[in-house]
Amino acid sequence: MHSNQHDSYETRIAGTTRALAAWTGFWVATCAILAFGPKFVWDENTGVTLAVVLLNVLVGAGMVVANKKHIVSLDEMHKRITLESMGITLGVGLIVSIPYSLMDAYDLIAFDADIAHLVVVMGLTYLISTIWRVWSFR
Amino acid sequence: MKNRLKVLRAERDWTQAQLAEALQVSRQTVNAIEKGKFDPSLPLAFRAARLFSLSIEQIFSDDDTAPLNDHETG
Numbered sequence: 001m002h003s004n005q006h007d008s009y010e011t012r013i014a015g016t017t018r019a020l021a022a023w024t025g026f027w028v029a030t031c032a033i034l035a036f037g038p039k040f041v042w043d044e045n046t047g048v049t050l051a052v053v054l055l056n057v058l059v060g061a062g063m064v065v066a067n068k069k070h071i072v073s074l075d076e077m078h079k080r081i082t083l084e085s086m087g088i089t090l091g092v093g094l095i096v097s098i099p100y101s102l103m104d105a106y107d108l109i110a111f112d113a114d115i116a117h118l119v120v121v122m123g124l125t126y127l128i129s130t131i132w133r134v135w136s137f138r
Numbered sequence: 139m140k141n142r143l144k145v146l147r148a149e150r151d152w153t154q155a156q157l158a159e160a161l162q163v164s165r166q167t168v169n170a171i172e173k174g175k176f177d178p179s180l181p182l183a184f185r186a187a188r189l190f191s192l193s194i195e196q197i198f199s200d201d202d203t204a205p206l207n208d209h210e211t212g
Contacts, residue, residue, distance in 0.1 A: 009162050075163035077176050137170040 009075060016070040023063040030056040077137060085129035092125040093118060141198045144172040146190050161185050 007015075033041075034052050042048040071082055097118050104113035147157050154172070158165040161182065170176035178186070178198075187194045 008159050009164055010159075013164070075167050076179050076182060077167040077170055078164060080176075134166070137166065137175050 012073050013070075016066070016073040020063070020066045020070045023059070023066040027056070027059045027063045030059050081130060081133040081137070084133055085126050088129040089122050089126040093122045096121050139177045139198055139200055140174060141171065143168070143186065143197065146192075146197065147172075157189075160189055 030052065034049075034056050037052060038044045038049045071079060074082060100109075100113050100118070103109045143157070147154070152160075154165045154168045158168045161168065162185070163182065167176065171178055183194050183198055186197055190197065
């Protein structure tokens with residue numbers, strides 16, 4: 001009953017997960033360099049900053065490709081969990097971001113609306129949705 | 139949808155992990171299908187049918203009808 005001609009599902013997933021983790025780590029590193037480099041490393045040299053912006057975008061594209069390959073490698077139940085979580089995250093991101101931005105525009109909040117807050121909301125939404133859906137299929 | 143996956147697996151003394159490997163899915167997916175919490179796609183149902191040398195109807199059925207037993211199909 002064992003299929004020797006193909007890698008097992010677990011082996012395949014482990015490979016795409018490692019690749020995704022590596023690309024994500026690399027992307028986060030370029031984000032950190034971009035956030036702190038101009039002020040603390042290269043004294044706001046425009047050329048260097050633009051080069052790092054380009055690197056950040058290129059690595060981000062690599063992360064997107066790695067994520068796509070990871071999703072393709074998932075089995076059908078995990079694809080469904082991922083799709084549902086991504087859908088919920090997209091919806092929450094949309095319905096939170098517009099009022100949040102407007103609240104800042106009309107000074108209804110005491111601080112500036114920061115894109116990082118939206119990233120945190122979307123990250124937590126994706127995490128909670130995934131845990132909820134995995135739990136519901138147990 | 140109901141299915142006889144757990145029974146068929148037990149008859150062959152396979153673990154969920156072994157069945158998952160044979161079907162190229164995760165153990166969690168096999169568990170969810172066995173518990174009726176996740177309905178497999180047609181390609182996955184065909185893979186299961188080929189693995190057990192049965193027809194899809196002998197393994198899976200909708201909620202109103204029981205899956206056919208081996209002897210019922212001769």
